[in-house]
Amino acid sequence: xxxxxxxxxxxxxxxxxxxxxxxxxxxxxxxxxxxxxxxxxxxxxxxxxxxxxxxxxxxxxxxxxxxxxxxxxxxxxxxxxxxxxxxxxxxxxxxxxxxxxxxxxxxxxxxxxxxxxxxxxxxxxxxxxxxxxxxxxxxxxxxxxxxxxxxxxxxxxxxxxxxxxxxxxxxxxxxxxxxxxxxxxxxxxxxxxxxxxxxxxxxxxxxxxxxxxxxxxxxxxxxxxxxxxxxxxxxxxxxxxxxxxxxxxxxxxxxxxxxxxxxxxxxxxxxxxxxxxxxxxxxxxxxxxxxxxxxxxxxxxxxxxxxxxxxxxxxxxxxxxxxx
Amino acid sequence: xxxxxxxxxxxxxxxxxxxxxxxxxxxxxxxxxxxxxxxxxxxxxxxxxxxxxxxxxxxxxxxxxxxxxxxxxxxxxxxxxxxxxxxxxxxxxxxxxxxxxxxxxxxxxxxxxxxxxxxxxxxxxxxxxxxxxxxxxxxxxxxxxxxxxxxxxxxxxxxxxxxxxxxxxxxxxxxxxxxxxxxxxxxxxxxxxxxxxxxxxxxxxxxxxxxxxxxxxxxxxxxxxxxxxxxxxxxxxxxxxxxxxxxxxxxxxxxxxxxxxxxxxxxxxxxxxxxxxxxxxxxxxxxxxxxxxxxxxxxxxxxxxxxxxxxxxxxxxxxxxxxx
Numbered sequence: 042x043x044x045x046x047x048x049x050x051x052x053x054x055x056x057x058x059x060x061x062x063x064x065x066x067x068x069x070x071x072x073x074x075x076x077x078x079x080x081x082x083x084x085x086x087x088x089x090x091x092x093x094x095x096x097x098x099x100x101x102x103x104x105x106x107x108x109x110x111x112x113x114x115x116x117x118x119x120x121x122x123x124x125x126x127x128x129x130x131x132x133x134x135x136x137x138x139x140x141x142x143x144x145x146x147x148x149x150x151x152x153x154x155x156x157x158x159x160x161x162x163x164x165x166x167x168x169x170x171x172x173x174x175x176x177x178x179x180x181x182x183x184x185x186x187x188x189x190x191x192x193x194x195x196x197x198x199x200x201x202x203x204x205x206x207x208x209x210x211x212x213x214x215x216x217x218x219x220x221x222x223x224x225x226x227x228x229x230x231x232x233x234x235x236x237x238x239x240x241x242x243x244x245x246x247x248x249x250x251x252x253x254x255x256x257x258x259x260x261x262x263x264x265x266x267x268x269x270x271x272x273x274x275x276x277x278x279x280x281x282x283x284x285x286x287x288x289x290x291x292x293x294x295x296x297x298x299x300x301x302x303x304x305x306x307x308x309x310x311x312x313x314x315x316x317x318x319x320x321x322x323x324x325x326x327x328x329x330x331x332x333x334x335x336x337x338x339x340x341x342x343x344x345x346x347x348x349x350x351x352x353x354x355x356x357x358x359x360x361x362x363x364x365x
Numbered sequence: 366x367x368x369x370x371x372x373x374x375x376x377x378x379x380x381x382x383x384x385x386x387x388x389x390x391x392x393x394x395x396x397x398x399x400x401x402x403x404x405x406x407x408x409x410x411x412x413x414x415x416x417x418x419x420x421x422x423x424x425x426x427x428x429x430x431x432x433x434x435x436x437x438x439x440x441x442x443x444x445x446x447x448x449x450x451x452x453x454x455x456x457x458x459x460x461x462x463x464x465x466x467x468x469x470x471x472x473x474x475x476x477x478x479x480x481x482x483x484x485x486x487x488x489x490x491x492x493x494x495x496x497x498x499x500x501x502x503x504x505x506x507x508x509x510x511x512x513x514x515x516x517x518x519x520x521x522x523x524x525x526x527x528x529x530x531x532x533x534x535x536x537x538x539x540x541x542x543x544x545x546x547x548x549x550x551x552x553x554x555x556x557x558x559x560x561x562x563x564x565x566x567x568x569x570x571x572x573x574x575x576x577x578x579x580x581x582x583x584x585x586x587x588x589x590x591x592x593x594x595x596x597x598x599x600x601x602x603x604x605x606x607x608x609x610x611x612x613x614x615x616x617x618x619x620x621x622x623x624x625x626x627x628x629x630x631x632x633x634x635x636x637x638x639x640x641x642x643x644x645x646x647x648x649x650x651x652x653x654x655x656x657x658x659x660x661x662x663x664x665x666x667x668x669x670x671x672x673x674x675x676x677x678x679x680x681x682x683x684x685x686x687x688x689x
Contacts, residue, residue, distance in 0.1 A: 183549040217592040225507040250600025268541035269573045276574025277601035288629030298626025302619040305612030
């Protein structure tokens with residue numbers, strides 16, 4: 042398989058991506074990795090058999106305007122998307138601006154037939170060990186129609202089936218109450234659409250406190266609410282982690298307590314660490330397109346590479362096309 | 366002062382409210398408490414000097430239709446609101462249906478001049494010790510205009526000033542990015558309105574992961590996103606608490622660890638316990654109207670009573686009227 046990586050896009054630049062790609066390429070000698078970026082910065086990747094350097098001149102800013110993203114044809118992201126097409130790659134990764142990834146991928150890779158807006162999807166850990174749920178859209182859109190929410194439900198359901206080999210994933214609609222008539226018109230109308238689609242296992246409305254318990258497999262939401270959901274969950278878990286640290290640091294006794302209970306808390310940390318996921322797939326695009334965390338470090342960029350690799354290997358895009 | 370309590374509304378019925386009101390009335394002998402509900406159930410409140418029983422026949426269901434709430438004139442909530450008006454009370458509390466509280470309070474107590482939609486406001490703990498932020502609206506509305514978000518900003522700012530004696534609370538707009546042009550049209554237009562209002566200390570857009578760190582005082586949001594924010598935060602903190610418990614229960618060593626570190630974790634638990642808040646004020650209504658948690662227990666209903674008491678004592682409604 043062939044992968045193309047925008048090496049420059051994240052907050053931490055090529056330092057993080059070089060390390061991660063070096064390691065990943067070593068473990069996947071049969072695959073080829075196109076690394077797009079400033080050639081001088083990427084010199085340590087020179088001479089590695091399965092790595093091909095592709096030069097670029099500029100780097101898109103995190104808050105880049107979509108029009109600038111399109112017109113700056115020398116940017117690492119733009120050239121990476123071109124490389125994806127020219128070299129018929131199997132996967133694309135960037136830790137750069139979400140808006141730019143969305144714009145360039147939609148423009149150049151095109152949408153899948155029947156999809157009006159792509160959506161960002163990613164898995165989350167739950168209170169149930171080894172149980173994940175996915176949520177779509179997490180912020181590719183700021184406003185969606187009921188038809189788009191229906192498309193998200195279908196794509197999310199297929200994603201879950203393919204990635205977790207699970208036949209009838211439970212689909213829920215993020216809403217502010219569980220009863221059918223809750224929420225605004227968009228939610229009430231989407232509820233009806235999802236309920237009528239017999240290809241979905243729709244379990245109704247889901248409130249923000251429920252998904253982490255693991256009672257839903259595919260959480261469907263517009264990009265605005267989905268992003269609020271994502272960020273609020275990340276922030277809450279992060280602050281709780283800081284408070285756990287502080288609790289152990291309180292005095293000499295609690296510090297001793299930490300030594301005893303370390304094993305339990307290492308497990309908790311590992312389980313809830315969002316770096317184990319690393320990114321989100323832009324679904325609805327004719328290609329495997331992964332948006333890695335803007336502030337990716339080695340661990341999370343490696344997870345994004347793993348995500349891209351496994352989705353490409355499962356040929357998720359063909360499977361989605363078929364199912365739609 | 367005089368308070369009226371819907372004794373029947375919550376998931377746990379009068380069992381919880383009786384205990385809490387008994388204790389609270391004992392500590393506030395100079396105040397009068399009108400307790401509305403099934404007289405037989407409330408018999409243990411008989412003969413207490415500062416408690417007056419008010420009989421009601423029915424109880425509104427949690428998912429009651431607003432029209433039913435209006436027409437069921439014998440319900441504890443309906444009679445409680447009437448009592449508030451007839452006895453010129455200073456505060457009203459119900460753990461019943463949010464929609465019914467909103468409907469009956471708006472209909473009978475009326476909105477404040479200049480307010481088109483009331484909003485639910487409540488304080489949240491943050492990572493900074495003793496630092497709170499408030500968020501409005503948390504779910505009284507399912508859709509809001511920019512003018513309503515502006516009203517929430519003004520009311521939230523006044524609430525913060527009065528409750529925390531803090532002169533220039535930082536107002537932020539819940540959004541999916543920090544830059545001015547982020548989000549959908551509603552957010553962009555609201556951003557301009559808040560930015561132009563020189564009576565507010567507007568600090569811009571706030572993402573869902575930020576408020577818990579304590580960098581904003583008043584978080585402004587429409588009721589739909591606000592409710593997603595509230596529930597997601599509650600759920601995440603709750604699941605993290607369960608995971609902490611599990612981590613300590615992992616094996617004999619971690620159990621010993623718990624004994625050593627208990628003090629630190631008791632503090633964490635107390636700090637993040639939403640039962641310490643107990644409810645939300647319905648702001649924009651001509652009265653102090655507190656919606657207690659539907660699943661209130663003794664601790665959280667007592668907190669709701671405390672909230673109601675302190676807001677009434679500060680004469681928050683007159684102060685809001687003046688400031689608007």
